[in-house]
Amino acid sequence: MKDKVRIVDCARGGVIDEEALYEAIRTGKVAGAALDVFETEPLTDRELFELPQVIGSPHVGASSHEATARIGDEVADILITINRDGCN
Numbered sequence: 001m002k003d004k005v006r007i008v009d010c011a012r013g014g015v016i017d018e019e020a021l022y023e024a025i026r027t028g029k030v031a032g033a034a035l036d037v038f039e040t041e042p043l044t045d046r047e048l049f050e051l052p053q054v055i056g057s058p059h060v061g062a063s064s065h066e067a068t069a070r071i072g073d074e075v076a077d078i079l080i081t082i083n084r085d086g087c088n
Contacts, residue, residue, distance in 0.1 A: 003028070003029055004028070004029075004030070004031040005030055005031060006030070006031050006032045006033065006034070007021065007030055007032075007033040007034070007035075008033070008034045008035075009033070009034075009035050009036075009037060010034075010035075010036045010037060010059070011037065012037055013037040013038045013039050013040070013041055014039045015037070016033075016035070016039075018038070018039050018045070018048055021033055021048065022047060022048050022051070025048075025051050025053050025054065026051070030053075031053060032053035032054065032055075032082070033048075033053065033054050033055070034054075034055040034056075034057075034075060034079075035048075035054070035055070035056050035057075036056065036057045036058060036059045037059050041059075043056075053082075055075055055078055055079075057071050057074075057075060058071075
């Protein structure tokens, strides 16, 4: 894949190898990630989320329309801030 991609996983936990993602972000291959599903739930290993390039949210597959919209707005605001401030 190209360098500096951004990964979004809101499908199923385990689709993304979280250890490999951590290394790819740490080395700069991946610019950032947004996840709402995890290999192991409830989430116990927070190493990935110590990286400022990673956004995590609770999985909202069965939540209300209002909750889903609110979380979407919050994630969009974070991404806009990251891009505006020039963070990778």
